Amino acid sequence: MRERQVAFTARVEQSRVRRTGAVLRRGTPSSCHELAARPNRRVALFKSFVSASALSALTIATPALADPLTSEDLFRIKSVGSVAVSPDGSRVAYQVGGRPNIIEGEENGGYESQLMIGTGPNQAASYLPEGMSVSDIKFSPDGRWVSFLHKGEDDEERSVYAVPVYGGSYRKVAQSPDAGVIAHAWSPDGQTIYMLAGAAGDDARDKEKKKGFDAIVYEEEAQLRRMFRSRLGDLDNDVDATAIAIPGYVTEFSVSPDGSYAVVGSQPTPQIDDTYTSKRFHIVDLASADVRAVVETPGKVGDAEISPDGRTMSLIAGVDMNDPAATTLHLVDTATGEFRALNAGAAEAATDAEWLDDGKLAAIIHVGAQSLLRVYNADGSVDHQHDPGALILRSIEADGGTVTVTADAPSHPAELFRVTPDGFTRWTDSNPWLANIDLGKQETIKYTARDGQVIEGILVHPVGGIPEGGAPLILDVHGGPEAHDSNGWTTNYGGPGHIAAGKGYAVFQPNYRGSTAYGTAFSKQHQNDYAGKEFNDLVDAKRALVEMGVADPDRVGVTGGSYGGYATAWSSTALSEEFAAGVMFVGISNQISKFGTTDIPYEMYNVHSRKWPWEDWQAMLDASPITHVGKAETPILIMHGEEDTRVSPSQSYELYRSIKVRKPETPVRLVLYPGEGHGNSKAAARYDYNLRMLRWFDTYLKTGDRKAPLPDPRPELKLQDSE
Template sequence: MKLRPMAVAASLLASASIGATAQARPMTPEDVAKLESVGTIAVSTDGSRIAYTTASLPDITDGEDNGSFKQQLKMAYAPMTARDFLPDDISVSGIAFSPDSRMVSFVWADEGEDRAVWGIPVDGGAQRKLAAVEDANVRSYAWAPDGSRIWMLASAKENEDREKQAEAGFNAIVYEEEARLNRLFSASLGQEVDGDPVAVTIPGYVSGFRIAPGGKTAVVDSAPTPQIDDAYTSKRAHVLDLETGKVLRVIETPGKLGDIEVSPNGRQLSMIAGVDMNDPADTTLHLVDVATGTYRALNAGAPEAAVDAEWLADGRLAAVIHKGAQSALRIYNPDGTVAEEHDGGALILSSVEAGGNTLAVEASSPSHPTELFVWNNGSFNRWTRHNPWLSEIDFGTQRTFRYNARDGQEVEGVLIEPVGGAPRGGAPLILNVHGGPEAHDSNGWVTGYSSPGQVAAGQGYAVFLPNYRGSTGYGTAFSKQHTGNYTDPEFTDLVDAKRALVSEGIADPDRTGVTGGSYGGYATAWSSTALSDEFAAGVMFVGISNQISKFGTTDIPYEMYNVHSGKWPWDDWQGMLEVSPIYHVDKANTPLLIMHGEEDTRVSPSQSYELYRSIKVRKPEVPVRLVLYPGEGHGNSKAASRYDYNLRMMRWFDTYLKTGDRDAPLPDSRPELPAGTTGAGKAED
């Protein structure tokens, strides 16, 4: 892997002005492969500096070795001035400041070692190991308020007998019966790291924890097992006595549980959670009385979604709120009343952190991925500028677009027009459908390896990201319209989006396609079968094709029942079959590219096999291809498989959607790669 030299002094991140850029050019898959964004941020307790990470993949288009995301630690002191704080071959996570702000801590695994807590002085010096657990990986940690101890959530202890059995060939896996629970430890910073930290008894499978002021109690997120279904349906907040391990109380929230933060005086929690078991997502902000466990919602019923929250030193609460495709920063008084609210404008805020008098947010926009901003003097001041080469890109106009569905419901989404605008008769249109459906697309940065965005706009396509019924950001009532309605109204919303964009002169009705992953993959499969006459091409990713067999192969059966179907398959076998794309293959005439990770446990690859085989046997004249990614799960994580996906997606749309020719022969099985890429060249079918 190529290593970039470590910066030894502060450097201006924005090294080139827009006025000095080269001639504008369209965005390419190679550009997507090298994007860098702000990963996580931490504000020092005195507010004097902000530590953050940059998240990026190896640039395989430039010959770097394939791999997953790496995060490099950086330090910012003022707008547009920052410096690397560690060599870029040290990829870290879990950054935080010590209570006295003199050290930045992080989780890292030195070569040949397990992941441990490390620290580096803010005024200079080498990193050193602060705390570790023998033969275990530290997953997360927290400082004691006085800085004397570090609490660590570590992986389960290795079972030596089980390892010996596996080495002897007895490596059978007993499905869902070999749960391995995390452990909690406390280590004094004065002791040797090789000594034994003190273990603390914790309930069930703990996935996160926060130390309360005073250091005597903690708030832990705990579920009965590590199964993802329990994380969705049974995770609760527990107030734990750190000395005895006794659970003092359980916050009995009825639905999904998200971000939890402890107030400066330790008397309240902020908690983003669902309002009931059938709430599709944790989007409602609550205040919790720690002494009694009682809680109350602050924004229940509002057409919005709480995304992140952070207590301020004066006892107020800052929250990032998404309102449809836009966002805002809201400040609550300690009693839960709204003190002030600030519109994000062209920015889409995604997280908030505070320290001293500094309030920092992460935010993206239509022209850049996530960057660091600080709220100051009534505006969001940009502190970082990565990807300066984006100033070379000729972007398509991006805006919020609203339309009325056939039943009168207003639906919103994000529209990217082709670079230069739509031609007479409309441009080829790609509907990019988000998953969930308990998610939403905001009018920020929307281009990624599986999201065509500005790459497609640069090639003459219009792209629309619809926040169809079931999406978050518009209130719980809007998202609950999905429950028990697998395909209607949410998938008829897609057809209505197409028709609205055609009527505006933006889209060509005969050259409209669909793509998406997970539930968006289900939407693609449905659009390519049941609604095939409406759509000229589809690219389906980790999608659903059979709602009956999906139930038997997924790791979220109870979540499916609670917030999606509202019934079990055996309650209505025929009904479940009729909302399955395989049932409608006889209607299929849409060229369909199907892609899936071989290790996907959320939506089994068998879902893609089923649809592929059904089309091949029942409609052999319809172009269809199945591509599997070894080692990948519910979404691709490696640089090579992400880049490969982007190339295949765009080549499929170029072959069938841009031309409108549904009978075109299959494109090359391996898209041509750049010369610097390992394995460059074509392979014949």
Template sequence: MKFTARAALMATGAALVLPAAAQARPLTAEDVAKLEYVGDVEISPDGSRVAYTTVSRPDVTEGEKDGGARTQLNLAWAPESARPFLPADQSVRGLRFSPDGRMISYLWREDGGETAVWAIPVDGGAPMKVAEVAKSGVRSYAWSPDGGTVYMLAGAEADKQRDAERKAGFDAIVYEEEDRLNRMFRASAATGYDAEVDAEPVAIEVPGYVSAFQVSNDGRTAVIESAPTPNVDDSYISKRVHILDLASGRVTREVETPGKIGDVEMSPDGRRLSMIAGVDMNDPAATTLYFVDAASGAMTALNEGAPEAAVDAEFLPDGRLVAVIHKGVQSALRTYNADGSIAGEIDGGSLILASVEEAGGTMVVTADSPMHPTELFSVANGRFTRWTSHNPWLSDITFGTQRAYTYTARDGQQIEGVLIEPVGGAPAGGAPLILNVHGGPEAHDSNGWVTAYSGPGQVAAGQGYAVFLPNYRGSTGYGTAFSKQHQGNYTDPEFTDIVDAKRALVADGIADPDRTGITGGSYGGYASAWAATAQSEEFAASVMFVGISNQISKFGTTDIPYEMYNVHSRAWPWDNWVKMLEVSPVYHVDKAETPILIMHGEEDTRVSPTQSYELYRSIKVRKPETPVRLVLYPGEGHGNQGAAARYDYNVRMMEWFDTYLKTGDRKAEMPAPRPNVGVGDEADEADED
């Protein structure tokens, strides 16, 4: 490992003195690798403190050891007044305050042990273990109102017979038949330094595969989110909310939701729930907000049919509900009265709100903007006040102008998206353009922080590119009718909307028609593959990530076949084999003139890496003159989690666009197979040490 001066300071705990403000410069892939942002948030019962995690990854560009996300506990009490509350190498999640507010609890896995519930006193003291389930990690937990009991959701019980077979070499996997269901327990909370952790917590019977739960304020009932099996498809189409009597373990009510389920909250008096869910089984996403009567299960929609998407909600002590609402590329914070009428709304302005929490008269939101990733803000008197600034060096960055952009599709439909102009503006004749297509398609891009390891954003803008993120038909944020317009036809209108975005940006003098590229992951990867084959004449370069190339074989290799049927295809491949084949990029490889870089996680179960193999091999054999490269990431799934894999992806993506898009030369020599990621002689020397 390369041991830098920065790493030495971190190791010794010395204060890191930041240099004076540097000269303005563009954002780089190395900058993206070191970004950190606010994750979980929890407010103390009296509202005086806010606990939150910061999420970051090892800075592999500075020689730190590769790894996944790190989540550090912090405590804030006022704007720009926060401090880390645990060692930097102690990654935690599941923040809660004890009911008396004296401790912050969290989930943590001690070396050699299982994930358990821990806590640390707010006023000082060492961490202590509060509760655990022997030989099984705790997935989530909740305090009883009096603080004397901890309810825990834990993994499945150890299968000694299966473990013995595995050790003997009999490690065959029976696909989707060996369900491992979570279990629920209650245990006495050990909240003193000398207290013994309850060695045998009491099991509570729960239905099916429980993925989340919360306990009512009176401690009598719990709201359980449960599906029949752990299969991802069941989490989409079969998950239901149950109300559980904690004393008897009896389910007193099942809420018969019509579609997908998002955020669920319980009112202070326990009589109502708020639920973000789909309007029916064919609704692509949970974006409609409901009040649910806990006794009868009756659901009352609060914003059904509105051109918006509910994202998160929180009950207030007086029974009102506050909700984060996304309206196209912008956002707002809305308050509903107990009868479902709207009490008021605060425009998010330049902020894109993500979540809301309230306790003790204090309300906070997490939000990002075009100038920064997710930070913490308080809400009072109709205003948002920023509390945290985790990437102060961003003030040294020159950003491209970012704004909402609306255009008219060929059939007259208005389509919106987010446009980032090149730093300094587009030159005469237009700039090279990257269309960055979101996945789903049941998702949307907001006019906030859109730069990521797989999203070129401001990194590309700093290198002279324009970047456009289209909310094509099928996207959320514009109402259920808009998100359903893609169903039954994979390529039109979604992909015609994308081509129409290019043409509109060319007409406005922003984009160069001969230097337009495309990238995206999952469904955005499908769009990138389609652009490089069926619509190759429109695109000079493509970077496809975890994308789809064959809609027939996709059905046989994905973990969400029923979700695909219900909210995307609305038909099975065998209903019309030819139709399904004709909307597959592999079918159109004869047109493939666009240089395409294909990248995929080797362990992806959502979109099998065989989808990338198919497209790569088809182009390689059928169109050998077309530049194509396949890059696989070992250990990664449907999106890269490791710091090195993310940085490597970003560097490769921009190298590909620099080679083929910036130049407009489709026949240029491919970049070297291994990009320069700063690892070489120094790493060898570190190994010798």
């Protein structure tokens, strides 16, 4: 093997942030009052950052730790979700949530969150009863109420509720006439609630279904969402919300600062392919419901924000129809819909943006595996930018002189940080128990692929260090591939991360060709080259890590979901000689049948294959793992949600059956999750998945024994109150 350049970058500080539990009390520290009184200093605050040095102020020395992270700990993990800042900047409302702790007997379910309102570091209060999960948090224009979506005991669907900031109980303030509310917004005068709601019910159809006539006409029974406005007090007077005519299937909306128009994200149908290929933003007059302008961006669209004067909108979007992801920041004239890009072609990805009070625009930019905060002037020129050190910035919200971000790091999931003259001040510690967990060292590395392309990725070392001869290595391959892994918190139910590190594995997350955050040109390198350079990058990652002494060459495995599942299937068949074990989740095994069974055929054509199967049947077949099953010596665990419409479960059936028939001596198992789609939502399905994944690697990868018997079909559940 020829000499390979392996460069280490962005060494991660290993000390851990120690925090006590959040103090549940009300009150506003004097610093908050000071900033609230000077809202126009927001940009000045940005200019006085202390960059990476600010983060180090949050860390203190810690003694040696002993306990590794476990699968059961997944359900103790909480993180900060959506955030809203009060108009005067004195308070921040935010969600803290996670999955139910089924280990300790909580009822199985999906994501649940608690509403908190904070006034300073570790100063927050829970304003709602315990167990009351909410979403879509907003402050009223006067800052006296925090509104949210919730389904109350007497509600058939979700409605808009609000809780007073200065004391008192929550109450319902608005609802749609006959469907659940999906999103809401306040009018600038605080007297009206705008709502995006589901489709109207069909009584006749419901009666037919009760009689057994429940046939579904595929893709021909679109249910369009609706918009409503409701004056505060209408509920008390039994007045129904007023409908607002909107174009197509609406995905989101926001109201202009003067209340005259709304920016509405709309697409022709609810189909996900339309989301990727046909979604556009419309400027809609709220009085007449007329469409003032359409923002005719050519590709995918993401976050849209209206400037304080209402004349400009920021929009994160693709630069053309073949751009794999919306990563370029644009400015849009809200009067005409004309737009221009600010960072097209740069080796980076814009992920979120927020307007500041003085008309400047702050944007979170991911550059490879790291992130930064950049501020643009109103004319689109760069004012300044700052490096947050080890923090990976995820979202930004601002108002009244207060700027907040959510951010994670190698040592913690997403937390709330406030931007101050000293940098980033941490406000929350949602997982104080993590201070007693021994996490493996984590860092960003670069290696050079066989054709000279430099590839970056995230390496988590085994807890206790790398043994002589190398550790068993798991390549954790992200999906998309139009996504990227950052050097932040990497552990989840499908991502082995620190749990695997605690069991003696090294884990590497490669940002292989097709990944975002390295520029559109890099993200297009995989197009019209299924399983080519993109998956050669995985083999080259293995060889580089072996050369570094990190990995044992005979004990390297692969896991991933969706496109990462495709990578796993390919690595376990066509590249079987390189990899000792595979765990494939909702992955692709046949590129021909994938086209005929997915809900994103145009997305596949535009940003992946760049040709239709009938234009080259053989090429599609050659790029399919089922074609290479004859080489399959790699033990592979295949898992899939039974209700997946993105990658049909039939893809997993095909690979499983092909291996069972043609290579019966190769260990293979297929596990299906009823009620789950393209990813597991419920806590029990996540726990089951994580246990199975790690046990499969323990059986075949850690031992290096490809012929070991199949493990027991049932995982060992550690439930305190299991029945």
